[in-house]
Amino acid sequence: RKEVEQDPGPFNVPEGATVAFNCTYSNSASQSFFWYRQDCRKEPKLLMSVYSSGNEDGRFTAQLNRASQYISLLIRDSKLSDSATYLCVVNSMNTGFQKLVFGTGTRLLVSP
Amino acid sequence: DGGITQSPKYLFRKEGQNVTLSCEQNLNHDAMYWYRQDPGQGLRLIYYSQIVNDFQKGDIAEGYSVSREKKESFPLTVTSAQKNPTAFYLCASSISRGQGLKGQFFGPGTRLTVL
Numbered sequence: 634r635k636e637v638e639q640d641p642g643p644f645n646v647p648e649g650a651t652v653a654f655n656c657t658y659s660n661s662a663s664q665s666f667f668w669y670r671q672d673c674r675k676e677p678k679l680l681m682s683v684y685s686s687g688n689e690d691g692r693f694t695a696q697l698n699r700a701s702q703y704i705s706l707l708i709r710d711s712k713l714s715d716s717a718t719y720l721c722v723v724n725s726m727n728t729g730f731q732k733l734v735f736g737t738g739t740r741l742l743v744s745p
Numbered sequence: 746d747g748g749i750t751q752s753p754k755y756l757f758r759k760e761g762q763n764v765t766l767s768c769e770q771n772l773n774h775d776a777m778y779w780y781r782q783d784p785g786q787g788l789r790l791i792y793y794s795q796i797v798n799d800f801q802k803g804d805i806a807e808g809y810s811v812s813r814e815k816k817e818s819f820p821l822t823v824t825s826a827q828k829n830p831t832a833f834y835l836c837a838s839s840i841s842r843g844q845g846l847k848g849q850f851f852g853p854g855t856r857l858t859v860l
Contacts, residue, residue, distance in 0.1 A: 635787075669848075674833075675853070675854075676835055676853050676854050677835070678851070679850065682847075722848075731839050731849060733788075733849060734787070735780075735788040736787055
């Protein structure tokens with residue numbers, strides 16, 4: 634079993650749609666969680682950290698369920714520019730040092 | 746502007762040759778990392794360094810070597826012992842321990858192709 638699992642997609646949605654991505658992780662000792670965005674042939678860029686109480690940044694909402702070891706990302710009012718691959722990332726170490734484990738990513742395609 | 750730079754952007758190498766990928770950061774980050782990314786796979790950790798003159802093997806260190814003589818620089822050498830070196834190589838940095846919520850920041854990457 635992979636340490637971080639994501640549905641690879643692609644998710645094809647029209648502009649303005651709401652789309653949700655899910656991710657599960659296997660290491661119950663994981664301490665911190667992130668969503669990264671990666672455009673084709675570019676580096677990953679940090680989209681948002683995921684806090685235990687859930688957090689929102691504009692059109693993006695992240696949720697964490699530690700009991701189920703599940704992370705989600707909700708994108709509202711999708712824009713064409715949201716088309717990218719979204720990586721679920723977990724800090725697998727139970728110390729402050731970051732040893733990040735990356736999911737393989739979920740691809741999103743937003744069409745006009 | 747602060748950031749991470751990697752060079753070259755594209756690199757072609759003949760089999761049997763060693764090649765060194767450059768990574769420089771001016772973010773004043775203590776920790777630096779090297780990953781490789783292959784199609785259909787998540788990023789995999791090659792080496793990381795928490796402090797100058799110290800580095801640790803990641804999950805796939807075989808066939809690679811690094812040095813960390815300066816805080817700003819963390820070059821990666823892909824040796825001829827690496828059996829499948831063609832990949833997208835990404836360097837990252839982060840502030841040091843105790844800052845787990847801050848994530849890592851990536852350079853633009855180097856695409857290495859072995860001919």
